Amino acid sequence: MAxxxxxRGFLYNPNKVHDLARxxxxxxxxxxxxxxxxxxxxxxxxxxxxxxxxxxxxxxxxARLFEEWQKTNVLVRDETSAIYFLSHRFRCDGETEMxxxxxxxxxxxxxxxxxxxxxxxxTLAGPKQDRFQLMVxxxxxxxxxFALYSQPKGLINRMLWExxxxxxxxxxxxxxxxxxxxxxRITDSGLISLVQREMxxxxxxxxxxxxxxxxxxxxxxHLRRERQAWTGQEAFNYVMAYFAxxxxxxxxxxxxxxxxRDFHPIPFQELEEALQRYFYLEAYPKTSExxxxxxxxxxxxxxxxxxxxxxxxxxxxxxxLRLKNKRIMQRLARDLSAHLxxxxxxVLHLLILEHILKLSAEDQLKEGVLSYSQDAEKVLQAVxxxxxxxxxxxxxxxxxxxxxxALGGERMPQKSTYFYPKLITGLVINKIDPNEEIEAAPxxx
Numbered sequence: 001m002a003x004x005x006x007x008r009g010f011l012y013n014p015n016k017v018h019d020l021a022r023x024x025x026x027x028x029x030x031x032x033x034x035x036x037x038x039x040x041x042x043x044x045x046x047x048x049x050x051x052x053x054x055x056x057x058x059x060x061x062x063a064r065l066f067e068e069w070q071k072t073n074v075l076v077r078d079e080t081s082a083i084y085f086l087s088h089r090f091r092c093d094g095e096t097e098m099x100x101x102x103x104x105x106x107x108x109x110x111x112x113x114x115x116x117x118x119x120x121x122x123t124l125a126g127p128k129q130d131r132f133q134l135m136v137x138x139x140x141x142x143x144x145x146f147a148l149y150s151q152p153k154g155l156i157n158r159m160l161w162e163x164x165x166x167x168x169x170x171x172x173x174x175x176x177x178x179x180x181x182x183x184x185r186i187t188d189s190g191l192i193s194l195v196q197r198e199m200x201x202x203x204x205x206x207x208x209x210x211x212x213x214x215x216x217x218x219x220x221x222h223l224r225r226e227r228q229a230w231t232g233q234e235a236f237n238y239v240m241a242y243f244a245x246x247x248x249x250x251x252x253x254x255x256x257x258x259x260x261r262d263f264h265p266i267p268f269q270e271l272e273e274a275l276q277r278y279f280y281l282e283a284y285p286k287t288s289e290x291x292x293x294x295x296x297x298x299x300x301x302x303x304x305x306x307x308x309x310x311x312x313x314x315x316x317x318x319x320x321l322r323l324k325n326k327r328i329m330q331r332l333a334r335d336l337s338a339h340l341x342x343x344x345x346x347v348l349h350l351l352i353l354e355h356i357l358k359l360s361a362e363d364q365l366k367e368g369v370l371s372y373s374q375d376a377e378k379v380l381q382a383v384x385x386x387x388x389x390x391x392x393x394x395x396x397x398x399x400x401x402x403x404x405x406a407l408g409g410e411r412m413p414q415k416s417t418y419f420y421p422k423l424i425t426g427l428v429i430n431k432i433d434p435n436e437e438i439e440a441a442p443x444x445x
Contacts, residue, residue, distance in 0.1 A: 001116055002149070003108035004199045005238060005438045006081035006192050010140075010429040011171070013076045017045055020173040024426035027143060027208070028052040029127065045074050047426035051134075051142045059137035066138045075429065081439070082185045083192055084428055085160045086242065087169075090179035090421045092252055100250030100421075101157045103186070103195070104144055104428055106238040106438060107204065109213075109220050117147070117204045118406040122414050123211050124365065131215035132222075141216070141240040141430040146208035146423050149199065150246045150403060156198050157245055160184075163191060171427070179421050183428070199243070205406050207419045213239065223434055233437040240430035242423050246399050253399055254418040257379045258348070258392040259371045263357040268315075274356045275321065278328055282320040286311075286384075294318035295376055298393055306347050309376075309393030311383050318380075323347055339401060340410050344394050349413045352392070365414070372415045 017023055022043040025031065028051050031039070039048045055061040069075045084104040092098050110116040134142070169182040186192065206213055216239040223236045230237075244251055266274075275281060284294040297320050298309040306323035323329070326342065333341040333350055340346055353359045364370055371388075373379050379391040397417055405412060 002199045002202050002204050004083075004196045004243075005106040005108070006083050006187075007106045007238075007240070007430055007438070008078045008081050009084060009104075010070070010075045010077050010431055012045070012426070013073050014171075016072070016074045017043070020171060020426075021175070023047055024173060024175070024424050025051065026422050027425055029211070030422060045069065047142065050138065051425055059133050062134060063137040066140065077431065078185065080187050082187045083195065085164055085184045085186055086427070087182045088179060088250075088421060088423075089181075090177075092420070098250045098252065100244060100248060100252075101161060102242050102244035102248075103156070103160060104240065104242050105195075106430065107145075107147065107241045107243075108232075108238050108438075109217055111217065115203060115407075115409075117206065117213070118409075119206050119210050119213070120402050120406040120412050121210055121416055122411050123214055124414070127211040128214050128218070131212050132218045135215055135219045135432075136222070139432050139434075141212075141432065143212065143240075143425040144209070144423060144428070145206060145213050145216075145239055145241040146419060147241045147243050148205040148207045148246045148251075148399070148403070149202040149243060151198070151202070152247050154245055154247060156195055156243075157248065159191060159194060160186065163188065173424075173427075175421075175424065177421070181424055181427065203407065204241075204243075205246070205403050207244070207417070208423065209241075219432075227434070231437070234434060235432045235436040235438055236434050238438050240428070246403060251399060252420045253396045253402075254374045254420045255376075255394045255396045256372050256374055256415045256418045257376060257394060258415075259373065259379050259382055259388045260353070260357075260359075260390040260392070261368055261371070261388055263353075263359055263389060266357070271312075271356070275319075278351060278356075279321040279323055282322070283317040284320075286316050286318060290318060291377075291380060294320065295393075298395065306342065306344055307395065308344055308348055308352070309391075310352075311380055311391045311393075313383050313389050321352075323351075337405070337408055337410060339408065340405050340412065343397060343401065343405075343412065343416070345397065345413050345416045348392055348394065374418050374420075 012020060012023055023046045025039050025046060025048045031052055036048055036052055039046050050062050050066055053062050086102050088100045090098060112119060164184040170185050172182045174180050220236050224230050284290040308321045310319045310321055329341040353364055376393055382388050383391045402417060
């Protein structure tokens with residue numbers, strides 16, 4: 001049972017920040033060092049100075065800056081609790097214009113064992129510790145968890161959309177990539193109650209923000225230990241989240257391709273034989289025309305399962321690998337459900353990386369071994385021009401399969417999904433007052 005609650009968000013003060021485009025940023029985990037520097041130069045109030053600070057004493061600096069921005073009214077807190085309705089218009093594949101609707105609210109933190117909120121990917125210890133320390137420093141959710149629910153008739157979005165017709169948004173900002181975000185403040189208690197009731201029957205799937213969610217759980221437990229006595233209604237028992245309907249036509253998942261920097265040396269003929277043992281191979285020459293045919297073949301096979309594109313360094317071919325028999329994965333992954341072991345990304349990590357290339361699951365998680373990108377052309381070029389040994393290209397994962405796997409209590413390999421576009425950081429901040437109690441709808445209402 002998802003417990004949703006309105007909150008008094010902190011927003012940038014338009015009297016202090018005249019151009020919101022100068023202070024927003026993508027999520028911290030997709031920002032390169034060069035991009036971080038560029039964003040930081042756009043404004044001394046850009047959200048990266050809080051969410052991705054690179055000073056030597058980063059957490060102390062964040063705590064000081066966050067306090068200063070509140071005192072000087074750069075950030076101002078709403079007087080009334082609200083949920084925030086967000087329209088995000090964007091272009092997919094550079095052509096089709098789409099719109100994703102969702103809302104920002106608090107949701108009660110739940111241990112994964114309850115089944116109310118489910119992850120779908122594995123997490124890494126380093127980012128979780130970083131996000132936890134950031135929360136300790138500033139006592140706030142600087143960015144939202146991206147959560148999915150499933151409502152085929154889209155009632156929540158329809159109710160919220162109807163309410164904001166003819167009402168100017170409280171903010172409107174265009175991203176560097178061209179997307180347009182409009183945000184409305186919803187304070188109507190009756191409408192909020194309707195949203196709460198509709199969400200109570202919904203299990204939630206974390207689409208993006210796994211590390212931030214687990215950091216919030218750690219922060220909650222940290223404050224519970226400090227206080228010893230708690231009721232469950234304190235603000236630290238909740239986390240700010242953006243809720244999107246999995247059935248929304250504007251929900252887009254992009255594939256996340258892999259670049260492999262190094263693996264145990266394998267003679268070329270031995271590697272070829274191993275691949276042929278398990279896969280049918282389609283080869284395309286490494287020419288400009290061949291690359292286009294290769295990418296087209298991979299995309300056209302999107303509905304066929306267990307299809308992977310590969311480029312090895314010093315191999316003059318691009319390869320499309322198609323698994324010969326699903327029993328191969330049944331033998332290799334007996335402990336996984338059929339839904340999980342049928343995914344292309346599982347075949348890649350278990351059969352190719354671990355079984356054929358001898359990279360253990362632990363080795364795959366080591367820093368620098370694998371890198372990730374949604375740009376197919378970029379990863380192919382990196383194999384030829386940079387210090388990478390192989391590129392693996394995947395098709396996007398069906399969101400319904402992601403939900404089915406998560407509801408079954410399983411997790412996909414890291415970086416299995418990329419929900420596009422990423423949610424902007426800097427639209428709303430949730431300050432966590434440990435003495436504040438959150439007024440959530442009662443259970444069973």
